[in-house]
Amino acid sequence: MDKAEIDLILREKTRQAIADSRCKWRERTGCPAKLPGASITFMGTGGNPEAVIGQRPRTAGFILDIGDLYMWVDPGPGALQAAQEENIDMGMLDAIYISHGHIDHYAGAECLIEGMCWAMSARRGLLLGPRDVFEDHPLISEYHQGDTGKSGYAGGPEVIYLENGKAIEIKGVTITPQKAYHGSENYGFVLEYKGFRLGYTGDTNYIRTYRTSKGIRSVEELGIIMDFQGIEEYRQDIKDAYRDVDVLIANVTTHNAWTHRHITTLGLPHLLEGSQVRKVFLNHFNYCCLEPEDLRETMARYVEITSGIPARAAYDGLRVDVREFLKGR
Numbered sequence: 260m261d262k263a264e265i266d267l268i269l270r271e272k273t274r275q276a277i278a279d280s281r282c283k284w285r286e287r288t289g290c291p292a293k294l295p296g297a298s299i300t301f302m303g304t305g306g307n308p309e310a311v312i313g314q315r316p317r318t319a320g321f322i323l324d325i326g327d328l329y330m331w332v333d334p335g336p337g338a339l340q341a342a343q344e345e346n347i348d349m350g351m352l353d354a355i356y357i358s359h360g361h362i363d364h365y366a367g368a369e370c371l372i373e374g375m376c377w378a379m380s381a382r383r384g385l386l387l388g389p390r391d392v393f394e395d396h397p398l399i400s401e402y403h404q405g406d407t408g409k410s411g412y413a414g415g416p417e418v419i420y421l422e423n424g425k426a427i428e429i430k431g432v433t434i435t436p437q438k439a440y441h442g443s444e445n446y447g448f449v450l451e452y453k454g455f456r457l458g459y460t461g462d463t464n465y466i467r468t469y470r471t472s473k474g475i476r477s478v479e480e481l482g483i484i485m486d487f488q489g490i491e492e493y494r495q496d497i498k499d500a501y502r503d504v505d506v507l508i509a510n511v512t513t514h515n516a517w518t519h520r521h522i523t524t525l526g527l528p529h530l531l532e533g534s535q536v537r538k539v540f541l542n543h544f545n546y547c548c549l550e551p552e553d554l555r556e557t558m559a560r561y562v563e564i565t566s567g568i569p570a571r572a573a574y575d576g577l578r579v580d581v582r583e584f585l586k587g588r
């Protein structure tokens with residue numbers, strides 16, 4: 260082939276590739292029909308810096324497919340790769356929920372927004388998060404918040420600021436943010452759909468003080484809790500918020516470390532005590548839950564034995580059908 264022939268082939272193949280891509284994204288007109296869903300897909304179950312760096316477990320959050328709502332919660336840096344591996348059509352997303360502005364919870368959001376908004380060509384989808392993610396020194400660019408005017412792109416999401424206790428309705432599903440205690444502004448939530456209630460704790464502390472053989476200690480004293488005889492003071496509002504949910508996704512992080520910022524599996528059974536929770540998923544695992552030994556099943560066993568509530572450790576790629584909790588409602 261001479262230069263002219265190569266040039267012609269490249270022109271034609273490039274034209275065709277762009278046309279194909281435009282059909283898929285920029286000129287997309289809708290989504291395939293979706294049956295009302297009732298599932299959780301854990302896209303990535305890791306948390307904290309070591310999991311972000313090593314992606315073990317992946318830091319990608321989870322997808323809720325509930326009724327007509329298809330929402331990705333807390334997409335960390337592994338979200339885009341997880342979407343490819345799990346064959347997720349990001350163009351079907353109705354909403355992206357960011358609980359707080361830490362990298363393991365938001366850093367994948369901009370990529371997902373490009374998918375949700377069909378390569379930034381469609382005005383569609385909701386972006387939910389705390390005010391400090393969007394204002395002053397925004398973690399999500401103004402472009403990805405929908406200010407695409409100067410760029411030549413017309414698309415983008417609608418931004419909704421989360422407020423404690425202020426319910427948001429999306430496609431017949433109600434989401435009520437619940438304040439979490441973890442540093443910056445941060446919200447878990449309770450989701451309700453036809454009587455089904457699902458709770459997500461987000462990252463939050465729970466134990467405030469605990470009994471030891473030498474007296475009561477505060478979790479403000481950083482460190483690993485070894486001498487633990489029981490919880491003395493705790494976050495009553497967190498316990499109350501998730502008391503009546505059917506399914507709870509709890510960001511535990513570890514068994515007995517970083518308790519000043521996380522529930523831990525020392526705290527979770529106490530949170531569950533006296534609740535209506537029918538199933539709890541342990542999520543947001545630190546590296547020390549996997550290396551050098553995988554402790555996740557043991558952590559779930561501890562929670563189940565201590566609380567009497569079925570507990571399961573979430574794994575990357577785990578899809579859980581929650582239709583059983585919709586029955587008879």
Ligand SMILES: [Zn+2]
Pocket residue numbers: 359361441462
């Ligand atoms: Zn965090």
